[in-house]
Amino acid sequence: MVSAYTGSQVRAAERPLLDRGEGAALMARAAHGLALAVLRELERTGAVYGRRVAGVVGKGNNGGDALFALAEIARRGVRTTAVLTGGTAHPDGLAAFTAAGGRVTEELEPADVVIDAVLGTGFAGEFRPPLPRPAATVVACDLPSGVDADTGTAGAAVWRADVTVTFGALKTGLLVGRGRELSGTVEVVDIGLGPHLPEPDVRSLDDAAAAALLPRPRDDWQKYSRGVLGLVAGSPDFPGAAVLSAAGALATGVGMVRIVAPDEVRNLVLAAHPEVVGSLEPRGRVQAWAVGPGIADDGGQRRALGVALGSGLPTVVDASGLEALGEFLAADPRSRGSAAEPRLGEVLARIAEEGTVAGEHLVLTPHAGELESLLANFNSASDAPSRDSIESQPLHWAREAARRIGVTVLLKGPATVCAAPDGTAYVQGSGHPYLATAGSGDTLTGILGALLATGTHAGGHGSARPVELAALAACIHQRAGRLAAKGGPYGAGELAQAVREAVALFAA
């Protein structure tokens, strides 16, 4: 499991050590880790001796780290220079730097590696780098200067790092938003904060954590104890979505998929997956629902959405299902529960009255545009965020949506954020841009539906939280996206085979 912390959490963890007078030791460990990373970059591209490393150094402790690191690098026969952006610099760091032969320069001198050490966790407000990004390899000290350690937001001109060496613990801002795009390869240097760190702000499943969470069928189970997924997907206009979601679910592994869909959609699904059982309306027991891909405004499918929402079972709501939810939440209260869609109306009326959809067992899987509409429609539309702000602060808005609506939210994007109503959050950001293809989200809905059906019911794993399974679904989807990309671009129809391979990797 990867854990990440806000800047303030890390600073608070440093506090007891600073109070014990260990500040210099912390900085020495940080600087040593940074120096090793820079030396490694030099070694990767040739010899170390005689090369050039420059620092862009602010006046705070972040700059101090870089000056001590430059001193260590200089002792390996590297020519080191530093531009002091604040006019002054960390006194002891500067003394060590000059004593090791480092030179302070007015302009940034040509270099093989440039250390970005203007600002670290002490950054607040707005920041414009004092210099344009050089063409050299850039190693960011703690985080790219100007990236907000808590949110990952950053001004337009903030430098993109090739490598970020971060101290004490991974910062949340390096996992999400622009911070993720700007940080390159991230390396965490242990400076001894471990015992002082609180519960992490966010987590990310690595391979081992994904493997541990993956529901595995027991030897003595049959198909029903393994879990049945009820899938409400597809309509005459969008039949393919149902095929893709069913494929995602089957490749993830589930006891049975029951599809609810109009005849022509069912026929198409059955032609591709004869093992799927289908009906026009919900029938038979299931352990979880996945609702929404391609249902458009089909009346029967919206009724089925009501059945799923009213069931109290773990339920994924995606795509047109989110639209139906949003439209309903926005509608005049008197029109709610219309005769055309009695079940949906009944359930949603209760939701609206109680002010919450209530329950982390409901997992909404919007992309930023869908979350924008949902939040605009839900209760306090007055401070609803734009799509742009959701994209720049995905963690914040996924959490807000989960808290306000009272559900689990899986917010899709280059990094996918999963949040529970209590603020528990996971960020999964190792996909592939080829995943941005029509129908890729429908596949994800199937994956998550299967995990909910097999991973939350009493006969199954039982203990996993929906937010964990949502993160696992994103993790499987992203691994599949990377595996499939080895063969070049793909359509979502080709993703299911890679999903199967990804699950096999985690199950091994």
Ligand SMILES: NC(=O)C1=CN([C@@H]2O[C@H](COP(=O)(O)OP(=O)(O)OC[C@H]3O[C@@H](n4cnc5c(N)ncnc54)[C@H](OP(=O)(O)O)[C@@H]3O)[C@@H](O)[C@H]2O)[C@@H](O)CC1
């Ligand atoms: N604590 C420790 O012992 C350890 C700390 N460590 C390291 O220290 C880093 C944190 O150091 P820090 O607290 O000194 O803050 P830092 O990031 O250098 O910036 C402060 C300077 O930035 C300025 N500034 C702020 N906002 C600005 C803006 N918008 N635009 C422009 N300027 C702005 C602010 O100026 P002021 O507002 O005060 O005039 C101030 O001068 C941390 O990231 C890690 O690298 C490690 O070595 C481990 C041990």
Ligand SMILES: Nc1ncnc2c1ncn2[C@@H]1O[C@H](COP(=O)(O)OP(=O)(O)O)[C@@H](O)[C@H]1O
């Ligand atoms: N740049 C990207 N890198 C990696 N994954 C991405 C990127 N852009 C989108 N994705 C992923 O692709 C999927 C697209 O889903 P969605 O927008 O619902 O598509 P559709 O509705 O067509 O199925 C999501 O899982 C999302 O996280």
Ligand SMILES: [K+]
């Ligand atoms: K920095």
